[in-house]
Amino acid sequence: MSRKFLHLLLEIILIIIVVIVSALITNELRADKIPLVPYYGTDFSYHTMSLNDFLRREKKNLQVFMFDARPHALYKKDHVTAAKNFPVSEFDFFYHLYLANISQDIPIFIYGRTLSNAYDLELAYRLYGKGYKNITVLF
Amino acid sequence: MEENSVHNNTISSRLVITMVILRVWLGGLFAYTGIQKIIHIVKFKDIIANYEILPYWMINITAIILPWLEFWVGIFIIAGIFVRASTIIQISLLLIFVATISFNIARGLDFSCGCFSEANTASGMNYQHIIFNMSLVVMASLLYFLERRRFSHSRTKISVQ
Numbered sequence: 672m673s674r675k676f677l678h679l680l681l682e683i684i685l686i687i688i689v690v691i692v693s694a695l696i697t698n699e700l701r702a703d704k705i706p707l708v709p710y711y712g713t714d715f716s717y718h719t720m721s722l723n724d725f726l727r728r729e730k731k732n733l734q735v736f737m738f739d740a741r742p743h744a745l746y747k748k749d750h751v752t753a754a755k756n757f758p759v760s761e762f763d764f765f766y767h768l769y770l771a772n773i774s775q776d777i778p779i780f781i782y783g784r785t786l787s788n789a790y791d792l793e794l795a796y797r798l799y800g801k802g803y804k805n806i807t808v809l810f
Numbered sequence: 811m812e813e814n815s816v817h818n819n820t821i822s823s824r825l826v827i828t829m830v831i832l833r834v835w836l837g838g839l840f841a842y843t844g845i846q847k848i849i850h851i852v853k854f855k856d857i858i859a860n861y862e863i864l865p866y867w868m869i870n871i872t873a874i875i876l877p878w879l880e881f882w883v884g885i886f887i888i889a890g891i892f893v894r895a896s897t898i899i900q901i902s903l904l905l906i907f908v909a910t911i912s913f914n915i916a917r918g919l920d921f922s923c924g925c926f927s928e929a930n931t932a933s934g935m936n937y938q939h940i941i942f943n944m945s946l947v948v949m950a951s952l953l954y955f956l957e958r959r960r961f962s963h964s965r966t967k968i969s970v971q
Contacts, residue, residue: 682895686882694878703852705870742856760856789859789869 711796718807722751725780725809736769737780737809740790754782759794766801775802782809825956832953836946837887840900843925844881851877857924861910862917879903887953897954901947908943915940 698704725737738757739746746756757765779798783791795806847854855873858864864872880903886896911923915937923939 679895679898682892683899686886686892686895686899687879690875690879690882693882694875697848697878698851698874701851705851705855705873707871707874708867709870741860745860760852789856789866792866 722809735778740783740794778805837884840880841884844877847877893957897950901950904947
């Protein structure tokens with residue numbers, strides 16, 4: 672390996688170290704800090720079901736809630752007809768709008784439409800914390 | 811002989827001016843976009859989730875690290891420190907952005923690209939972003955080669971002395 676290449680590699684490693692240190696320190700110090708890896712505790716559990724199965728089995732059941740956890744702008748563009756928009760970023764507002772007086776036994780289906788399940792898992796976790804244990808995340 | 815040296819000086823002054831312009835533009839842009847993402851980190855995290863490419867456990871760590879990478883690369887390029895290494899990182903990042911934007915356009919997903927993460931999440935991913943990013947790749951490559959030329963030229967001078 673040439674000396675020039677090693678020199679360049681060393682510079683890249685130094686830059687990466689500076690980046691990681693500054694990113695981690697500032698994230699720790701900020702008020703709206705986000706966890707490095709989402710952790711939902713050990714007692715959090717939910718069911719999973721494919722969207723097609725849900726549409727076949729549950730669509731006509733009026734006693735269930737189906738929520739689309741994505742931001743409103745994305746929901747507005749395209750969503751499953753039965754789904755109500757419940758953006759996880761405005762959890763408190765939508766919780767009071769949809770579920771404030773609803774029994775905690777009611778089945779809740781959450782749909783986030785992303786490969787990584789970022790919105791749906793977060794919404795499921797927060798509803799679980801409110802006492803709703805019959806939660807199914809659709810994929 | 812004298813004419814030759816005058817000609818070389820003109821070339822080197824032009825080279826320096828070009829490099830300074832490129833460094834300020836490329837570095838300034840990256841530093842600015844990095845700061846925007848650092849300020850709006852929660853929104854930026856959502857935008858990464860919208861891309862539907864990374865697994866869930868990688869979204870937060872990417873939202874924390876990537877803006878600082880952009881910021882420091884921009885600052886280093888402006889300051890003239892580790893310029894070649896910074897441009898290599900910058901070119902890599904830009905090519906990743908082009909690939910992910912193209913991938914999502916091909917899949918028909920349309921939301922903010924996150925380039926300036928204070929923007930609305932609804933729309934904004936289009937071919938113009940790809941063209942803009944590719945033009946930045948060309949500029950960063952030019953900066954890399956000019957910097958390498960300047961670097962090797964100054965080394966030759968030192969070794970001759």
